[in-house]
Amino acid sequence: MTGAEGRRATIGRALREAAARLAASSDSPDLDAQLLLAEVLGLERAGLLARLADALPTVAAEPFAAFIDRRVAGEPVAYLLGRAWFHGLSFAVSPAVLIPRPETELMVDWGLAWLAERERTLPAPRMLDVGTGSGAIIVALAHAWRERFPAAAGLPEPRWTAVDLSAAALAMARENARQLVEEAVIDLRHADLWPGGSAEAAAGPTVPATYDLVLANLPYVGTDEVDLLAPDVRDHEPHQALFAGPDGLDCIRRLIAGLPERLAAGGAVGLEVGWTQAEEVATLLAEALPGSAVEVRRDLAGIGRLVVAETRELR
Numbered sequence: 001m002t003g004a005e006g007r008r009a010t011i012g013r014a015l016r017e018a019a020a021r022l023a024a025s026s027d028s029p030d031l032d033a034q035l036l037l038a039e040v041l042g043l044e045r046a047g048l049l050a051r052l053a054d055a056l057p058t059v060a061a062e063p064f065a066a067f068i069d070r071r072v073a074g075e076p077v078a079y080l081l082g083r084a085w086f087h088g089l090s091f092a093v094s095p096a097v098l099i100p101r102p103e104t105e106l107m108v109d110w111g112l113a114w115l116a117e118r119e120r121t122l123p124a125p126r127m128l129d130v131g132t133g134s135g136a137i138i139v140a141l142a143h144a145w146r147e148r149f150p151a152a153a154g155l156p157e158p159r160w161t162a163v164d165l166s167a168a169a170l171a172m173a174r175e176n177a178r179q180l181v182e183e184a185v186i187d188l189r190h191a192d193l194w195p196g197g198s199a200e201a202a203a204g205p206t207v208p209a210t211y212d213l214v215l216a217n218l219p220y221v222g223t224d225e226v227d228l229l230a231p232d233v234r235d236h237e238p239h240q241a242l243f244a245g246p247d248g249l250d251c252i253r254r255l256i257a258g259l260p261e262r263l264a265a266g267g268a269v270g271l272e273v274g275w276t277q278a279e280e281v282a283t284l285l286a287e288a289l290p291g292s293a294v295e296v297r298r299d300l301a302g303i304g305r306l307v308v309a310e311t312r313e314l315r
Contacts, residue, residue, distance in 0.1 A: 009061070011037065012052035018068045025072050032077050036067040039081055074232045087140035091176050096168035098241045100136040103299040104217055106306050107270050108140045110297065111215050114268055114310075115141075115158060116148060122212060124156040126264070130193055130216035130255060132162035133241060135173030135186070137215055142181045161211070163191040166240060193255055194262060210264040216255055217272040222248035248274055252281060256288045263289070266313040270306055278304030285309040 015033045022029035038048040040060045056064075067080055078084040078099040084091050086100035087108050093099055115125060129138035142160050149155045164170050170188055177183040189195050196208060221242045226234060233242070244250040252271060263269060269289075273281050278296045285307060286294045292309045299305040 009056045010052065011041075011048065011054050011056050014056045014061070014064065015052070018064070021068055021072055025074065032071055033068070035077055036071065036080060037064050040064045040067065074235050076232050076236055079236065084134075086136045087144070089140060089143060089180055091134050091136055091139070092172060092179070093134050094168075094172060095236060096166065096238060097134040097172050098237055100134060103301075103303075103305050104137065104272060105140075106297060106299055107215055107217065107272055108137055108144065110270055110306060110308060111137075111141050111213060112144050112148070114213060115145065118212075119149065119155050122266075125158045125212040126210070127158045127160055127213040128195070128211040128215070129160075129162040130214065131218045131241070131251070132164045132173050132188070133166075133169050133217070135162060135176040135188070137217060138162045138186060139173070139176050139180050141215075142177075142185060146181065157185065158213075160186040161189065161195060162186060163189045163193065163195055165190070165192050166238070169238075169241070193251070194258055208261055210262055210267070212264045212267045214255075214259070214263060214267070214269040216252075216270070218251040218255060219244040220248045220252060220272070220274045220277060222246050222274075249277060249280070252277075253284065256281075256284050259285075259288050263311060266311060268308060268310040270308045272305060273307055275303045275305075278307055281307045 015030070015037060018033035018037070019029040022032055026032050034045050034048060038045045040063050041048065041057070070080060071077065076099055078093050079095055082092060082094065084093045084099050087105050091100060115127070118125060132138055138160055145158065162173060164173065167190055170190055173188055174183060177186045177188065194208065219240070219242050221229065222245065223243050224246050225248065244252070252273070259269060269285070271281055282294050282296055286292065289309050289311050292311045294307070294309045296304040297306040297308060
């Protein structure tokens with residue numbers, strides 16, 4: 001870098017100065033600055049990095065500074081951009097929903113593998129995503145299914161259903177379904193854990209529907225753990241989607257209590273859990289579903305993140 005370039009208001013200089021401001025409040029100041037300036041300039045990140053010596057457009061300085069001010073104050077980058085990447089797809093997000101995390105991709109991959117193993121023996125399986133939020137799990141799963149088994153394969157598609165207690169979250173899930181898969185294939189419902197629950201306007205059927213595959217990324221942070229959360233999560237992501245009682249297991253316990261009635265014979269369930277909860281949740285599943293095969297699956301950090309149970313054909 002020449003002295004003249006260092007004095008000019010270049011893209012590279014703007015990024016360096018922004019990253020310096022973010023250093024105390026972000027674990028990834030350089031990346032944050034790059035993503036935010038790329039958004040302002042309407043560029044991909046790679047294109048931005050190829051133009052570091054270019055002058056920063058005057059019209060970009062103020063909106064970029066405003067983005068950096070908000071990020072310094074703790075707003076997550078995903079909310080500032082209005083989108084987050086998950087399972088290779090760009091999902092619309094807002095403060096009404098949790099930002100999808102990479103570790104949740106473990107659930108999508110497991111669910112896809114479970115469905116694929118049964119594509120011939122279990123036509124049109126019934127799949128339920130509980131607490132769908134942005135729709136990341138079910139939309140990514142439906143998208144991946146269609147890539148793996150296109151319509152030309154002649155296989156009946158799973159019957160996708162998702163529920164959430166938050167109407168604002170469901171609106172976001174509908175937008176993502178519309179953008180990334182045909183919305184009509186996903187039945188999105190306003191409900192508390194199970195379709196037909198108290199949050200639905202219409203009464204449910206007399207005999208509850210059963211599902212072959214149930215996936216859930218429910219709130220699992222304990223109210224006693226609030227001080228352990230990163231400030232940007234604690235102060236900006238929706239508490240309804242984060243906290244579930246003192247030990248974080250209130251919602252998961254309620255869901256497991258309903259599994260004997262709602263999970264079809266031969267069905268399976270996958271639950272994302274907090275970093276200390278896997279063994280307790282595995283025990284709860286084994287007690288609720290006697291004879292099922294229960295397994296804890298670990299994320300890339302070696303943390304027990306996904307607890308799965310597969311039931312016998314007949315119970």
